[in-house]
Amino acid sequence: MTRDVPTDTDRLSALPRPQPRKKKLSREEKAQLTLRNLLEAAAAIVGEHGYAATTIANVTREAGVAHGTFYNYFEDRQALFDVLLPYVGERMTDYITASLAGVGGGLEREVARFRAYCGYLRVNPGFYRILYEAEVFAPKAFDAHIERLTEGYVRAFRRAIAAGDCYEMGDEELRAIAGILLGARAYVAMQFKDTGVIPETAIAAYESLMKQGLFKAK
Amino acid sequence: MTRDVPTDTDRLSALPRPQPRKKKLSREEKAQLTLRNLLEAAAAIVGEHGYAATTIANVTREAGVAHGTFYNYFEDRQALFDVLLPYVGERMTDYITASLAGVGGGLEREVARFRAYCGYLRVNPGFYRILYEAEVFAPKAFDAHIERLTEGYVRAFRRAIAAGDCYEMGDEELRAIAGILLGARAYVAMQFKDTGVIPETAIAAYESLMKQGLFKAK
Amino acid sequence: MTRDVPTDTDRLSALPRPQPRKKKLSREEKAQLTLRNLLEAAAAIVGEHGYAATTIANVTREAGVAHGTFYNYFEDRQALFDVLLPYVGERMTDYITASLAGVGGGLEREVARFRAYCGYLRVNPGFYRILYEAEVFAPKAFDAHIERLTEGYVRAFRRAIAAGDCYEMGDEELRAIAGILLGARAYVAMQFKDTGVIPETAIAAYESLMKQGLFKAK
Amino acid sequence: MTRDVPTDTDRLSALPRPQPRKKKLSREEKAQLTLRNLLEAAAAIVGEHGYAATTIANVTREAGVAHGTFYNYFEDRQALFDVLLPYVGERMTDYITASLAGVGGGLEREVARFRAYCGYLRVNPGFYRILYEAEVFAPKAFDAHIERLTEGYVRAFRRAIAAGDCYEMGDEELRAIAGILLGARAYVAMQFKDTGVIPETAIAAYESLMKQGLFKAK
DNA sequence: GATGAATGAGAATTCATTCAT
DNA sequence: AATGAATGAATTCTCATTCAT
Structure with missing residues (x-):
């Protein structure tokens, strides 16, 4: 794991982060900030309590906006859910991609990928x-x-x-x-998931x- | 896959099946039948529509009993859910165990296990x-x-x-x-899951x- | 308070107590015993948890009889409630009456009555x-x-x-x-009611x- | 009893009464009105039929709001119950306090208090x-x-x-x-409670x- | 756009009562 | 009489969604 790799809390692809210097935000910037807050709130709640416990009221409270504001950003609750995994999933793959920079190929690279995934989970449970x-x-x-990762x-x-x-393998394989x-x-x-840490033994088993x-050849 | 192996619909470990010969069931037999009906109803509904859509009303309607009857058998909805996977999970492992009877060891047996699992899913989607x-x-x-299967x-x-x-491997590995x-x-x-059939290519990839x-040794 | 006065647990006006000598109870005796058990169970539950928590299931469980048996003894739940206060109320007045045996009249007797009531509550909270x-x-x-006590x-x-x-006072007064x-x-x-004990100060205030x-005469 | 003393139906400490002049109520005023309506509805129903018969559906119907609205104002049914007696109890004590204005002290005042209580009950059964x-x-x-009244x-x-x-008396007395x-x-x-009127005879007995x-001194 | 009160459809759960055994 | 499973009406509570301000 490299230290200058983005994590869940300091990187957000397209969305603006709060800019403490300027007090004045344009209307659009404020809207984007609200959207970001809603998504982060949802991510925090789903991550800790699951989708079922993620009510609109919880999300808006956590995001610091009014209940009704939610519907200015999402058609309905499902629309939020549909967008949440892409939102956090991209951060995860960016992290792994970044972690693999400079790593060789073949087995070494695949093991590094596995290890990077484990590392990401530890930091972003x-x-x-x-x-x-x-x-x-x-x-x-x-x-x-899944399809994106599969590809x-x-x-x-x-x-x-x-x-x-x-x-050698064919595409279906x-x-x-x-x-x-x-x-x-x-x-x-x-x-x-209890400990949050995946031990080296497991990584070794994966590598092996x-x-x-x-199974040994006969 | 052997044909005389039990499937989800014709085998139920401890619970009595309806006995068409005798019209008279004892009170206890009827109660067991009711329990069985509730479980089967729940399995059918959860299997098709998921736990969230599995309301008490749905289950009892499907089981052909009154709403309140449910609570003669389960503390609450969660108690049903907690019991459902053990109930169907045992059938699944029984099926696999039966499928492996007479199969050799090592790789052959592991591939057969994988194949049996695929077969079970096809029959019991x-x-x-x-x-x-x-x-x-x-x-x-x-x-x-998971723990049971892991062991x-x-x-x-x-x-x-x-x-x-x-x-060779240690326990943790x-x-x-x-x-x-x-x-x-x-x-x-x-x-x-869409097709319900796992193709031979996938089984071959698993075997390989x-x-x-x-990865090839260097 | 005299010591040989009946209490809630050792006296039951008309109902038979269990007779350990004879194993064989006549049909009617058994029925009376069941009734007694139901009433005692109800008294215990109402006394501790209140009428609202006194379900038929609770009463029959406590009494050691089947749920349905209840309806062989009472028309419905209300019928039990209607009978419960008379059942325990008579014991209370018997206790007080017995406590007053030999006590003089006038003020002394009224204070003794008050004291006896307090004593009864302590023993039968x-x-x-x-x-x-x-x-x-x-x-x-x-x-x-209330009418009975008033009279x-x-x-x-x-x-x-x-x-x-x-x-002197007229009837209405x-x-x-x-x-x-x-x-x-x-x-x-x-x-x-928290302590279960009514202190002498309170009795003294009553007496005074x-x-x-x-108020002092002017 | 003075006639210009507030009664249950025309006085509500902090809550706003409907202002017939202005048609427009602010959002907050409307909310307070809704709360008031719920409390008045509850008071009417409990007063007439008792707490057990006071269902959420009854209260909201009586208050003219939707079922769910109840839960915008009270955590649950118990929360309403917990608030109801303070709500009406304050009106009662205000009434008595007002009734006692200008009344002397000692016995006269205590009898006036008793009489005022009786009067309040007649108007607010x-x-x-x-x-x-x-x-x-x-x-x-x-x-x-009780504690408030005791003090x-x-x-x-x-x-x-x-x-x-x-x-003279000590605090405990x-x-x-x-x-x-x-x-x-x-x-x-x-x-x-049947007649709703407490007769002068009873008040005289209290005064005496x-x-x-x-009891006469011996 | 933001707000937050109102809405009402739905779900879980309780439990008195019935009745076949 | 005793039993206990079955019944279903009644009730509480939740929460996504709407909409007037």
């Missing part, structure tokens, strides 16, 4: 819940998230195959492998699986 | 939703389910290690591997991973 | 709640109880007047006085009021 | 039920009400003692006497008791 509950409460966003994996493995680091790896990291994260499988 | 939404709506039951994996791999089929494999199958199932990993 | 909540949940029984007071004061211990005295003892009991009123 | 059922349904409010009595009697109108007097007036009111007690 709310992300885990926003993600896994999305399968229930924002299934389209969840599917899109990333497929591209990465195509590169690894081209570099000769990795066994590659997608299956991407699913397997996503599931692997999700469930490993789940095993350690990637490198040689589990 | 509702199980997938009962399972993954449980993480949200019945987290204790979910954790217990099964650990035992299976210890046997494989003892038989020399499998690389074994548990991590179990998590990985559970995640793998969960996410592969997720990829194909188990056998040799993904 | 549940009575207080059965009584005061009856005004809400069994108003007819409550009115009858007792009126008779007692007529005797005191005849004996020259007490100022006497009834008003009875109400005042009943209210006085009820509210004094209320003041001390009876003896000379509160 | 609902108050009696709101009060006595509060012991069951809003015990904290009931205790606070008032204690202060009044201290003044009377200082003026030499009244026999004074509190007991306050309890006795509160009970006396409560039970006298109870005796006449205050003046000379009940």
Whole structure:
């Protein structure tokens, strides 16, 4: 993990952060700030208490705006949910991408990716819940998230195959492998959600699986 | 897959099935039947529409009993949810255990297990939703389910290690591997939840991973 | 207070107590025992938790009989409530009557009555709640109880007047006085319901009021 | 009883009354009006039918607002109950205080207080039920009400003692006497709840008791 | 745009009462 | 008589959404 990597709290792709220097915000800036506040409030609440506990009243209270203001920014509650995972999911992938800068290829890179994911979860424990509950409460966003990650994996493995680091595979197999790896990291994260820390043993097991499988050739 | 293996709809561990011969059921038998009906109704509804849509009114209507009857069998709605995954989860593992009868060991057996799981999901598509939404709506039951499966994996791999089929691993690594494999199958199932059929390509990818990993030795 | 005076737990006007000698109870004896058990259960529950918390299920559980059995003894829940205060109220007045045996007349006797009431409440704290909540949940029984006590007071004061211990009063005044005295003892009991003990100061204040009123003649 | 004294229906300490001149009410004024309507509705229903019959649906219907509106003003039904006796109780004591303006001290004043209470009940018959059922349904409010009245009595009697109108008493005795007097007036009111009118005979009996007690000195 | 009071549809839960065994 | 499962009416409470200010 590099230290100058963005985290959930200091980076927000398109949205403006509060600018303490200027007191005067343009109308549009204020609106964007409100939107940002709503999203951050939602992320905090969903991350800690889950989607079901995330009422409009909770979100607006946390965001410091009036109840009705919510509906100036979102069609309805579902619209917020549909947007939340993309919002935090992009931060997660940016973090991982940044973490992988300069890391080699093949196995080393894949293990680094796994490790970066674990690191992200430790720093942003709310992300885990926003993600896994999305399968229930924002299934389209969840599917899109998975699809986005799957494509990333497929591209990465195509590169690894081209570099000769990795066994040959067709596209359908590659997608299956991407699913397997996503599931692997999700469930490993789940095993350690109490502690928040994924131990080196687990990472080693992952590495070993990637490198040689589990079963000896006969 | 063997054909004479029990499925969700024709086998119910302890609960009595309706006995068409005798018209007269004892009071206790009727009560057990009512319980069974409630559970089956809940399984059907959760499997198709999810826990959130599973209201007491829906369950009792589907079960053909009065609203209040529900509370003769369950403390509250959560109590039903807490019991549902164990109820259907046992059927699932029974199915897999039965499917593995007579199958060899090592890789072959692990691939057969994966395949049996895929087969079970095809026949009982509702199980997938009962399972993954449980993480949200019945987290204790979910954790217990995962723990039960994890322990099964650990035992299976210890046997494989003892038989020399499998690389050596310590307990903590074994548990991590179990998590990985559970995640793998969960996410592969997720990829194909629309079609309900998990293709041979995916099974082949899984087998290849188990056998040799993904990356070539340098 | 005399020691051989009956208390809530060892005396039950007409109802049989369990007879440990004979194992065989006649059908009617068993029925009377069940009735007694239901009443005692109700008295215990109402005394501790109030009428509202006194469900049929609670009463039958406490009495050790089946839910449905209740309706063999009472038309409905209200019928039980209507009978409960008379049932325990008679024990209370019996106690007081017994306590007054041999006590003189006039002021001394009235103070002894007040003191006996306080003593009864200390030993049977549940009575207080059965009584005061009856005004809400069994108003007819409550009115009858009050009427019975009022008449007792009126008779007692007529005797005191005849004996020259007490100022002359007409019947309507006497009834008003009875109400005042009943209210006085009820509210004094209320003041001390936490401790369960009514202090001598309060009794002294009562005595002083009876003896000379509160205000000096001008 | 003075005629220009406020009664339950025309005076409401802090809450605004509808202002027929201005059609436009500010948002806050409307909210206060809604609160007032809910409280008045509750007072009317509890006064006539008791707390148990006072459902949210009844209250909101009577108040002319939607069911859910109730919960904008009260946490739950109990919160309404807890507030109801203070709300009407203050009006009662204000009435009595106003009635006592200009009345002398000592016995005369105490009898006037008793009479004022009787008068209040005649005009506001609902108050009696709101009060006595509060012991069951809003015990904290009931205790606070009693405590408030008790303290008032204690202060009044201290003044009377200082003026030499009244026999000397310590604080504990004074509190007991306050309890006795509160009970006396409560039970006298109870005796006449059917007619709604407390006859002069009863007031005379009360006065006589205050003046000379009940029993002749020997 | 922001505000926050009002709305009312829905869901869970309780429990007195019934009745077949 | 005793039993206890079944019933369903009644009630509380939640909360997304609307809309007048």
